[in-house]
Amino acid sequence: MMHSESRKVDTVELVKDYLKNPIFRDATLIQSEILKCIRKVLDEKGFVELLPVTVSPITDPLNHPHFETEFEYYGQKYSITKSMILHKQVAVLVHKKIYIVSPNVRLETEDKMESGRHLFDFVQIDMEMLNASREDVFEVMEDAIIYTIEKIKEKYPDIIKKYHPDLKTPKKPFKRYTVKELKEKYGDNYEKLASLNATEPFWMIDIPLLEREFYDKQDPNRPDVLLDFDLIYPEGFEEAISGGEREHEYEQILKRMKLKNTPFEQFEEYLKVAKEGLLEHSAGCGIGIERFTRWLLALDHVEKTRLFAKTPGKHSI
Template identity: 65%
Template structure:
């Protein structure tokens, strides 16, 4: 039985390599993705950001707001989680430097039905950034400039590749449109994100998520306590969400209240809560932009798994 299983894996691996060699999409996607990273770094460094190395395992990671399989490592009696996102590390990082970013691998073991979205991988990379004392609007403005900078440079340098894959790609104009979740639900119903993406002519900011629909670390809106001071960026043409972020909770009592509201156990966040209780956390705001999703949007690919080599899509085998 083990021999049959091993041979099956070998056949899949050979077919995968053959696909990389015969399908020019992967060659072009890898080039564009490399340039996305280069231009993004170039832009952020010019704005005074400091790059720090990603954290792969930690005693705490993003709880997420939907069901995934947990990836844990037991090491000499200590439990570590494989990073789903670097929210704690970013909040501590801005105590060392006011503006930080990291090219951060994330592991989210999604259910296989997520494959149908065309935008989910279980192993993906985010450009994760955080700014001390920043507001939500500061980060949104920064990301508009970054997206415009990256797309403009890629169109200038690789117009032939873009013409082949995504001839309708345009450099967005500032400011991007904004719409609240409440407004989007009135317009499009519960499937508002998909509809918003399909009907928009350019990137759109979706803001003021409902408090129970997001994680505990996004800051509650004092003017509308049912909502949060957060955002998603929705790409047009049906490509969906590409950036998620907002202002952060930094006060111990409020963090405890939010964790309990979500029904998460406080013991899972002991290290995080100890840092907050000592008053170390400062007000900050930040976001993560998915590199594979950004690649998919720029090239107009039908599925994000075509945006990189060795992609791990939900429910599918890959070497």
């Protein structure tokens, strides 16, 4: 079962742990600085910060097992936001460069409990740019990551020395490897092994067509792959960022939805916008704040990066 007795949380003991364990104080300081630094870089590059959408009739269908979070309100079905991916495609028609400090709720299955990387209630900075390529996204996010690491090492040297003394500031451009290259080198467990063998973050590009959702753009010249990417942290910390270029043409979106067996009625309003030809080409990504914190402090689990963390399969407060 998802919620067994052994996974219950003793609230009093948890609060005592917050008070006596310096990890929580240190991690939340670093996390606060991460938010300030990424915001600064995006603001200086002309991005407009928008407010998050926490509930919506449409949200990311996701590409892996999870529980739905639907409810009905005055006859309208809503879901709690799994990501703002579809909203970002519309938002860039208002402002060409946007970002959101976005809470996401993904009720993933309990097999994710021990991964060290998963919370079912987490925050990412979502960014999107109109008429942009994934190369443009790489440029922005590499600058944001490098600036953030430099500032944190400057402002909190004692904390970094305590948790991750050999933390390196990566250099631009980050290396890039296709999924095909990594599979040939490492086999089926390619992401984990490539991360363990890396000393700096790297971009994993050209995701196979069926491994992502309908909104990610199919490469017109190589239809078996997507113009997608993940940023992978080194030292075994794995996925940091996920993103890509977006499908915006109505017929292509329908084709991709059929391929993924995605029900049209679930995205009726989104499809109306696409059919009117209102969507335009864009690219963007989301960077998980808890995972960034975890890597910077070399922590064994994202639970230690924030107060009131919620891990798949566990009770929480």
